[in-house]
Amino acid sequence: MRHPNVELISRFYRAFQQLDAETMATCYAEDVRFGDPVFEDLRGAAAADMWRMLTARAQDFSLTFDRVQADDRQGSARWVARYRFGQTGRRVVNPIEAHFLFRDGKIIEHHDSFDLWRWSRQALGLKGWVLGWAPPVQQAIRRQALKGLAQFRATR
Template identity: 65%
Template sequence: MNEGIGRRGVHDKNGMTHPNAALIERFYEAFQRLDVDAMAACYASDVTFGDPVFGELHGAEVSDMWRMLVSRAQELTLAFSHVAADDAGGSAHWVASYVFSQTGRTVVNPVDARFVFRDGLIVEHRDRFDLWRWASQALGAKGALFGWTPFAQNAIRAQARHGLAAWRARNA
């Protein structure tokens, strides 16, 4: 469900939707439909993405990450809100709910996103969320007990990066 329409920053002083706010909305609406091609069309070819699980990704790695995640998605629902943007940057809040395929556990992950724009496209996308909270949900007791430690968080990142590399090699 898109809850962002009409929130501060989506419309300018003349009541028009800022083009970059509309771009963010298009991105998340495509995500809701699991349409990774439409999501990728919102990104510049040299986009940079960062989050607590995958770390820093560049260019085609970003769209491939979304392709991999969507291909593995089980019972994925997504809601977004608080879309705000101007000529240079923007933000949104989104919540993904899904079954983590490796454990069968339900995850509800609230995320704060920041964007940088260039030439009508997203050139930088940063997602922030609590990795310990995510690990607690996705991995159960082990994640709750150890998910806050740098060792466990680095292991989660290494596994995610390895999974993405393997997925990219299979789908090249």
């Protein structure tokens, strides 16, 4: 029998494969903390709303996941998202390492790591190739993403 937290992670990613952000949100504790290279520190409902926004805007999307492991306290997985970036229409393949902490059968911390420069080269094209490594450009990517999330949340 697999560990319940392995099942929790698997449920989260199976829901993501179906663009089912509501099921994804049920895997999170109310006080969850999420971070990745773009959304560095989201807490609570903001983290769930980020997934709602991303799934609602997904274009030509697919996801695979593997290497799921977990115990009572922590877990990890590898996942790969394939999609068309809405602002440029460019195709992105983004491999991501995810790390989780658990409490009472819910995810309380979720941290994704990926190469933001690699992502920017795919999503932004020439600008990403030339400047995507630069801190000011990466900060601009973060600001734009947070602005998009704030706009999404304002319409909910």
